[in-house]
Amino acid sequence: MKNALSLKFHGLTKRSFRWDEVLSDFLVRFFALIPIAALAFIMMKIIAKGSGAITWEFLTQAPSQGMMHGGIFPCIFGTLAITLLMILMALPLGVAAAIYLTEYAGKGLLFRVIRAAVNNLAGVPSIVFGLFGVGFFILFVGRNLDAVLKTGMLFGQPCMLWAAATLAVLVLPVIIVATEEALNTVPQSQRAASLALGATKWQTIWNIVLPQARGGILTGAILSISRGAGETAPILFTGCAYFLPRLPVVNLFGFIPMINPFDQFMELSYHIFIMATQSLDAVKTLPIQYGTTLVLISLTFLLNLTAILFRVHFRKKMGTVTV
Amino acid sequence: MEIKILNSGKTLRVNQDQDLSSNTTKILVRDLEMFYGPVRALHGIDMEIKEKAVTALIGPSGCGKSTFLRTLNRMNDTIPGARIHGTVLIDDVNIYSPEVNVAVLRRMVGMVFQKQNPFPKSIFDNIAYGPRLHGVIDKAVLEHIVEESLKKAALWNEVKDRLQTGALELSGGQQQRLCIARVLAVNPEIILMDEPASALDPLSTAKIEELIYELRKNYTIVIVTHNMQQAARVSDFTAYFYMGSLVEFGLTKDVFTNPLKKETEDYITGRFG
Structure with a gap:
């Protein structure tokens, strides 16, 4: 008896030192820090180089003198307008699809096919969405609408409507999956x-x-907005412009200002892209590039923050029902 | 009335001894079979459920008593692969005939679930949910319905000063009485209860049982219970289910004192189950 006991507790008071424990402990901690470090590096660089460019004029004026002066207001306006249009199209569609999947579809073949389609849609590269937008929305839907409605060249050209529609298809999986989870x-x-x-x-x-x-659905909607707001490739060929002298606004009935979905538009991420690749002196535009990036990232962060606040709000409001 | 259960030292209080067999038949079940996919869950059930009486369904877990209960308001419709044969007549209408409006049926045949399931809304909105669905919008009428329903469910005095607070802040027993009030608010004729007190403490259970005793004056009640004493206390009729078949059905006092079948006796006296 005594022997068995002492064997059982042998080493109880001795601290052991094992290399594999120490190494794995260090490695998992180190790898977990990498994303934080990467984000911190990017943010610090952008804030350091971009905050100097942020002035009242930069946020409220249009670019002038060959894009080297003035501000980026049309880009901010375009980004907000297109994401608004996008979510107006994507949210009803995505929520309806998710309701069908969770409440009506059962778990049969059709359900699995739609599921697989949604998952694959989420994995399609965004440039493919851009080409799809040109081929499907502008050339197929748009041109045919023009022919049928005899509207001349109205639908069959790149414009905000089709760019928003392309983005809507891109973010559809995000909304569907978030809504399904919420339901x-x-x-x-x-x-x-x-x-x-x-x-x-x-x-x-x-x-x-x-x-x-609704808390979960709104969270999904806002996350999809912040995803859509940062995309460049899908809008590249479907409606955004290098430079426009005026905002894409039309006066409804002559006096109610409204976003004109048939106009082209300027957009933040596309603005960064052309500043970096198309301008005559890319180095001279660097402050503008950083400033624009800072605005875009701040906008996205703000949206994500809103999503979090929504979630907290709805959780508090009525309490959660336990199963 | 106090009865002695045969072959055991236990006594049970049975709530009345008036003759109920003269009550009119509210629900008539004929040759009811129920399938979950290939599995037959109910075997040729025949039963007559009397109006304004409490019928208890007893039997071991998985015997089909809850399944049977759910055939009476067609809640089984929502389960994929569920099929039904036979007839269930309520007031002489076959509720499985194609022209029956299921929403109207469920309004007429209310249901209280095993786990209390109030909506995450205020107490008032929980009760008013049903009436609003069915077109009541007048605020005074709604207030009247809410008050009456809560009084019938013996909850009014506890919540009358806080009708706008969330229903989830109530205790478990109060929540279950709220769920009963919510059913009463749509003015059903039949109330189905699926082990309504099994998740509650003894005090709340006693309150629910008292409530059932009160409600039987105006409603036809069918209750599933695991608790033999509860069945004896609250019910007028008892049906014993085993393996998807109805083994025995009769007046509670007869079933508990003088069962016709050996299996029923074994189950009631606790030798089996």
């Missing part, structure tokens, strides 16, 4: 309670399921 977190017992009170399926989805999922 799946609503317990089945909630649906059962509503159905048992004589609610129809749609009444149950509209009154019980969607309100409880």
Whole structure:
């Protein structure tokens, strides 16, 4: 008995030192720090070089004197306008698709095919979306609309409408997956309670399921906006312009200013791209490039922050239902 | 009335001894079979459920009593692969005939679930949810319905000063009574209860049982329970299910004191189950 005991606790008071433990401990910590370091490096560089360019004039004026002076206001306006149009198209479509997948589709073949399509869509390179936008929206849909409606050259050319539509297809998987997750977190017992009170399926989805999922849906929407706002390739051929002398605004009925979806537009990420690659003296435009990048990143961060605040707000508001 | 369970030292209080067999039949089940895909969950059930009485469904886990309960308001429709044969007549209407409006049926046949499931809305909005669905928009009418429903569910005095607070802040027992009030608000004729007290403490359970006893005056109640004492206390009729078949069905006092089948006796006396 005594021997067995001493054997069992042999080494209890001796600290062991194992190389594999120490090494793995160090490595996982080190690798975990790399993303933080990368982000910190990028942010520091952009802030250091870009903050000097940020002035009131830079944020509110149009570029002038061969893009070397003035500001980037048309780009900020274009970015906001196109992401607004994009989300107006993508959100209803994506939410509807997710509702179909979670509430109607069952788990059969069609469900698996749509699932696979959504996942593959998320993996398509963004330049392919750009080409798809030209081929499908402008040349196919647009030209045919022009021919049918006899509108001349209205739909069949690059413009904000098609650029936004292209971006909408790009962010569709983000919205679908986020919405699906949000819908799946609503317990089945909630649906059962509503159905048992004589609610129809749609009444149950509209009154019980969607309100409880809206935090997650909004989070997905905002994340997709911040994804779409930073994309360049999809809008490259579908509607953005190097330089426009005026904002893409039309006066509805002659006096209500409205975004004109048939105009071309300037955009932040595209502005950075042309400044870096197309200008006569790329080095001279460096401060503008950094300034524009800082604005774009700040905009994206702001959107992500909004998403987080939304999530916190909705979680607090009604409490979460446990399964 | 106090009854002695045969062959065991236990006694049970049975709540009444009036004759209920003269009550009219509310639900008539004939040769009901239920399938989950290839699995047959119910075997040729025949049952007559009397109006304004409490019918308890007892039996071991997986015996089909909850499945049977859910055929009465067609909640099984929502399960993929579920099929049904036979008829369920409620007031002489076959609820499985194609022209039946399931939403109206479920409004008429309310359901209380095992785990309380209030909506993450205010107490008021929980009760008003059903009436609003069915077109009641007048605020005064809604207030009246909410008050009446909460009174019938014996919850009014506890919550009348805080109708706008979230329903999830109530205790478990209060939440379950809220769910009962929510069902009462759509004015059903039949109330199905799927082990309504199994997740509650003894005190809350007692309150729910008292409530069931009160409600039987105006509603036809079918209750699934695992608790033998509860079945004896609250029910007028008892149905014993085993392996998807209805083994025995009769007045509770008969089933508990003088069961016709050996299996029922074994289950009730605790020798099996």
